[in-house]
Amino acid sequence: MKRVIACVAAATVTATVAVAVAATPVQAAPADPVAALRSRFAEGKGVRFTDVATLVAFSGNTSFLKRTGSLQFGKAGIVASDVTAKRTGDDAEVSTVLSWTLPRPERTIRIGTTSYYSGGAWAPPKGKTWVKHPRGMNGGLNGWYGQLVNVAEPSTLKLLVTRGKRTGRTYSGTVTLGAVEKVSPWLRSADLSVLTGTGGLSKSEKAAVVRFRLTLGPDLLPRKLVTVYPPATHVSAAVGEDRQLSVETDYTGWGSRVTVKAPPASKVANMGKREPTLRGGGRG
Template sequence: MKRVIARVAMATVTASVAVTASVFVAATPVQAAPADPVKALTGQFTTGKGVRFTDVATLLDFAGNTSILKRTGSFQFGKAGIVASDITAKRTSDDAEALAVLSWILPKPERTIRIGTTSYYSGGAWAPPKGKTWIKHPRGMNAGLSGSYGQIVNVAEPSTLKVLVTRGKRTGRTYSGTVSLGTLEKVSPWLRSADLSVLTGTGGLSKSEKATVVRFTLTLGPDQLPRKLVTVYPPGTHVSAAVGEDRRLSIETDYTGWGSRVTVKAPPANKVANMGKREPTLRGGGRG
């Protein structure tokens, strides 16, 4: 009898241990795989959807900070990424600092609609012929003449986002680091179409510009999509050469409405004047 009781007791203890172990295993949380911001971004690429953004350009120097430019815009996506954009830029200051940088390229607000590689410019320094309000360029700048002073680092491009999250040091959902303009130029169609050289046909960045280092801080939302990007450019770049040796250009961009409906349409054809590949018609400067 004692042997039977002992065997029953042993079986009971074994079963109890097995149940306890199974409960412990079930209660242990499964470690989620690290989120992939690039995958989250490409998951947004649905025809007719997009994202909106606002960015502010600020001159930084030892005497203080001066906001000089604000842009509002939207990107429309297709299945492979950005297919169109609509961006409006305006000066936010008329003091000497802002005028020294932007007076000739942004005498009044400028709007740029870009569909594929075709750009439509209105306002700013553009001078369409009488009866027209837009100038069309078949392979134009993505954000008009003021585009070089806006956010040229475009994290709505998977290739650009990948560079930043790969090179940046991550703290929570924030990535901070540095990257050269030359590295970005290789992977970013947006950067390659941001400069005036698109119009003049002089090519891309110079050797010294390629070597220029940009500091960045990128913050993602809980969905791993970009929410805020801050970039700071040193002097001597194509962006800030006119700013001066003791100054920097800081650009802060906020992204909202990921996955919202975005539709970018070309201006009415009867309001558009065609421009040759290298013939920008500007106020005060004629063709250049």
């Protein structure tokens, strides 16, 4: 299906990353970041994150979306998530694009493959505040505009560590969205195509090259991920070609207690196989 996309100019985001040299711990962390990540997987544990999407231009930077969320782990990886998206900044072009998908903060709770949506453009029946879908998106209608690369997945972390050039605890490189899609359930559940059953990424999206900079902490767990997306990937064709889009994600509280619960059943409307009831237009 036709997606809302951005014609933003692809360019490399340059940044100086200071790498702190930690004292040798009593018990050394695993030499493999993927092994370090897997060591944190346990029932009721998880990690919290914040990501900010920013348009970068010669005239300055403008953030347009902030998401905060938590990922709950099981023994093998992510089993649930809770993500809230809010608009930021006042960029006229982006505001036009998000005016229907994010007229107010949107919250998405996902347990297994079942998603619960509230706020944003969702309009549940009177007396209900949530819409439920059995094969839902992980970030609601705005998940596509946030961080698509989830390094809390062992397979995705391995892909970036393998493809990236290491400097201290920082890995920098490029990867295609198609390569990420192959290994990442998170990316496969980020787009509206999951909701409508129209398939995964388009051919051009699969070929899109994403620049990344991943910084690990002394424990070898991800602390910060910055991705730069190419044209025709985000936001809208209305956005000028002199811009690029960068998404920066910070991870905190690895292994802390995280519990994601479904909303009260009395407040939930079942979407079933029907199209979503939305305030405003559609994505294409």
